[in-house]
Amino acid sequence: MEKQETRYTWHKVFDSVTEAREQVPLRKLKQLKLDGRAICFAHTASGFFALDDTCPHLGYSLSKGTTNYLDEVICPWHSYRYSMRDGRECEFRTRKAAFHRVEVREEGVFVGIEQTAATT
Template identity: 50%
Template sequence: MQWIKLFDSEDEAKKQIPVTRSIAVVAAGQEICIAHTPSGLFAVENLCPHLGDALSRGTTNYLNEIICPWHSYRFHLISGEECKGRTRPLKRFTLETREGGVYVEVPEETVESQTSAS
């Protein structure tokens, strides 16, 4: 696994991503949705497993769910599970706030496949 810095601080991340919103970032070639709820920041795959719309275009709610903008599928950001079990769970990524910033952990195979594809 590799840690990639996304923001210089948690405050910066929360300024860029208001509560109930999310953004897409690319880390080691992996498109990741960073979502902000009242409980904090979460990182999940950006594409909805139902039909592939960008979850970063959706919103979050007080239940720590991200809501797909296309068909309103709701995914719990802690477990990745869709609230009604209609599709596979989201892939989740670990976020860590350190003295030097906010980092996301991505699998080495993602990094290696990007390196070998170049």
């Protein structure tokens, strides 16, 4: 039986937390391009988050939306709300948005794009 081992390709997106806060002010969103995909990078009172930028409902750009106090990104098209903690749509009306890990390190702020490889 094969098991899945999760690995990440880490992308440095900002040189420091200060730069991240300047580029993405509190409660704001920014589109980033990583590994050929659009990423919605968010800054909330809880920290930094990243999801695929494409709304799973009908494909609109989540980075053109807003955030709320529940750490959700709200799609500007039909107001679907996605948790930035796991990508789940709050009312289970559509599939989850792809979630990406964010790590703050001494050398900067990084987003991890998941790479799954089968192992035996």
